[in-house]
Amino acid sequence: MNVExxxxxxxxxxxxxxxxTSSAKTKSYFESEQAKDRLARRILLDRVLQKVFFLSTxxxxxxxxxxxxxxxxxxxxxxxxxxxxxxxxxxPDKAGISGAIIGSLWLMSVVIPVTLVLGVxxxxxxxxxxxxxxxxxxxxxxxxxxxxxxxxxxxxxGLTVFGRLLGLGSSVLAGGLTLSLLGLPIVVVSSxxxxxxxxxxLREASYAMGATKWATIRRVVVPTALPGIxxxxxxxxxxxxGETAPLVVLGIPTLxxxxxxxxxxxxxxxxxxxxxxxxxxxxTREYANLAAATIVVLMVVLLTLNASAIIIRNKFQRRY
Amino acid sequence: xxxxxxxxxxxxxxSIYKVSHLNLWYGDFLALNDLTFDIQEKEVTAIIGxxxxxxxxxxxTLNRMVELNTNVRTEGEILYHDENxxxxxxxxxxxxxxxxxxxxxxxxxxxSVFENVVYGPRIHGINDKNKLMEIAEISLTNAALWDEVKxxxxxxxxxxxxxxxxxxxxxxxxxxxxxxxxxxEPTSALDPxxxxxxxxxxxxxxxxxxxxxxxxxxxxxxxxxxxxxFFLMGELIEYDKTEKIFSSPAxxxxxxxxxxxxx
Numbered sequence: 165m166n167v168e169x170x171x172x173x174x175x176x177x178x179x180x181x182x183x184x185t186s187s188a189k190t191k192s193y194f195e196s197e198q199a200k201d202r203l204a205r206r207i208l209l210d211r212v213l214q215k216v217f218f219l220s221t222x223x224x225x226x227x228x229x230x231x232x233x234x235x236x237x238x239x240x241x242x243x244x245x246x247x248x249x250x251x252x253x254x255x256p257d258k259a260g261i262s263g264a265i266i267g268s269l270w271l272m273s274v275v276i277p278v279t280l281v282l283g284v285x286x287x288x289x290x291x292x293x294x295x296x297x298x299x300x301x302x303x304x305x306x307x308x309x310x311x312x313x314x315x316x317x318x319x320x321x322g323l324t325v326f327g328r329l330l331g332l333g334s335s336v337l338a339g340g341l342t343l344s345l346l347g348l349p350i351v352v353v354s355s356x357x358x359x360x361x362x363x364x365x366l367r368e369a370s371y372a373m374g375a376t377k378w379a380t381i382r383r384v385v386v387p388t389a390l391p392g393i394x395x396x397x398x399x400x401x402x403x404x405x406g407e408t409a410p411l412v413v414l415g416i417p418t419l420x421x422x423x424x425x426x427x428x429x430x431x432x433x434x435x436x437x438x439x440x441x442x443x444x445x446x447x448t449r450e451y452a453n454l455a456a457a458t459i460v461v462l463m464v465v466l467l468t469l470n471a472s473a474i475i476i477r478n479k480f481q482r483r484y
Numbered sequence: 485x486x487x488x489x490x491x492x493x494x495x496x497x498x499s500i501y502k503v504s505h506l507n508l509w510y511g512d513f514l515a516l517n518d519l520t521f522d523i524q525e526k527e528v529t530a531i532i533g534x535x536x537x538x539x540x541x542x543x544x545t546l547n548r549m550v551e552l553n554t555n556v557r558t559e560g561e562i563l564y565h566d567e568n569x570x571x572x573x574x575x576x577x578x579x580x581x582x583x584x585x586x587x588x589x590x591x592x593x594x595x596s597v598f599e600n601v602v603y604g605p606r607i608h609g610i611n612d613k614n615k616l617m618e619i620a621e622i623s624l625t626n627a628a629l630w631d632e633v634k635x636x637x638x639x640x641x642x643x644x645x646x647x648x649x650x651x652x653x654x655x656x657x658x659x660x661x662x663x664x665x666x667x668x669e670p671t672s673a674l675d676p677x678x679x680x681x682x683x684x685x686x687x688x689x690x691x692x693x694x695x696x697x698x699x700x701x702x703x704x705x706x707x708x709x710x711x712x713x714f715f716l717m718g719e720l721i722e723y724d725k726t727e728k729i730f731s732s733p734a735x736x737x738x739x740x741x742x743x744x745x746x747x
Contacts, residue, residue: 368591369591371549383606388593
């Protein structure tokens with residue numbers, strides 16, 4: 165049926181409908197008892213669902229609230245400057261987390277450059293150079309899948325490749341490279357999005373000046389995409405800084421009395437410390453307080469990182 | 485004589501571009517059909533014609549920007565200073581340095597005014613601060629923008645008005661010291677006053693540069709150009725001195741277009 169005839173039949177139906185309603189106005193369906201019943205039920209359903217959705221929201225918040233209240237309650241009296249600057253100790257009164265903080269910092273000093281260099285390079289290749297759309301799709305799908313792989317699997321990969329094959333053991337470098345794999349998909353995807361958002365007319369302007377592809381990428385594309393790239397990098401850091409499972413698989417030791425001095429040293433991190441203290445609570449009850457205090461420190465770090473990602477995204481958003 | 489007629493070349497002048505039997509396809513679509521004509525040095529050449537007639541495609545071919553589109557194929561040759569721009573002897577980067585381009589919509593980089601102007605010099609390896617400042621002042625002065633921006637060289641270029649942004653883009657092109665300036669409807673996004681300033685600017689710089697300008701405005705073409713080329717459906721219908729085109733066009737289709745009977 166072509167458009168004209170379908171339009172005609174539609175208008176006819178409409179005319180019929182108007183005629184019917186006007187001729188039988190008293191028997192209009194919308195005024196029948198049955199319809200009124202249904203309407204009342206629909207309105208009731210609407211109200212009930214509103215409450216259900218509200219309670220669902222409250223439930224998640226409530227759990228978070230209880231968690232925060234217990235953790236903060238447990239950490240009171242334990243979280244102080246001595247705790248932050250003190251060394252690890254079997255004696256809970258003397259124990260501090262300076263080693264774990266320094267370990268986490270060392271770990272990030274490997275994760276940040278590795279994920280940024282590899283991630284941004286991958287994104288540049290996929291967005292600026294890759295020509296074959298099928299290949300691009302294949303790589304993109306794999307990267308998205310990589311982001312969904314459980315972190316413990318990355319731990320096994322790290323143990324096999326970095327720990328054993330490359331003989332890095334349980335050093336900062338082995339842990340950092342393993343966690344970099346975990347952060348990489350986040351940096352790649354967010355950098356890709358940021359690069360894709362750079363408008364074509366800026367690239368055109370650059371090429372029209374006689375710029376090469378690389379000069380255009382270095383001076384126009386990457387600087388314009390930088391806020392998005394940095395946001396991704398910070399999110400990758402905040403994802404990896406809280407990771408425990410891959411490091412446990414790598415065999416990060418529980419008690420390190422010496423803070424790491426370089427990337428080849430053994431180390432411990434904040435989440436590892438939380439994990440072991442929580443495990444050993446059965447032996448020494450005060451370890452629960454130490455774990456709670458460490459959680460508070462880790463959460464402050466995470467919130468700061470995420471907040472700075474949001475601030476960077478909003479503040480440095482470019483106009484063009 | 486026959487050859488002269490065929491090339492549609494006004495006599496006794498230096499041509500900077502010699503276009504011969506240029507065909508260009510987007511996929512299967514023939515966008516430019518057997519163009520043959522010369523563009524004279526240090527003149528303003530206007531290209532007019534209805535939408536989709538290939539005028540933008542043509543000036544983007546002059547600096548090979550058209551190749552950024554996918555599925556573009558060209559045939560024939562364009563000699564620039566007697567060198568085929570599609571040949572191996574001339575690198576596309578070199579060509580684009582000597583042939584600057586100003587786009588329809590002002591497209592400054594999201595950088596400071598200063599960094600916009602010195603973009604070209606920087607990518608060609610000039611890093612000396614004093615030298616760059618000198619280039620910026622000369623280029624902005626030539627683009628009639630210096631007095632308006634000299635106190636805010638380090639402010640974001642997007643704080644400028646649309647007309648100022650377009651003159652900044654012209655200054656940016658001038659900074660690489662090109663011979664040719666291609667302008668693709670440079671005033672179509674601007675108000676009449678900003679348009680007037682750009683036209684005034686073209687008038688001032690035309691003694692030093694060869695300018696090829698695509699325009700939708702016939703008044704603009706008649707005001708600023710020395711030669712006018714009329715394109716229709718990818719073909720060059722008529723190419724002559726601007727006064728001639730607008731007073732007594734040789735082709736009926738040209739007359740129909742400039743008198744507003746179509747397009």
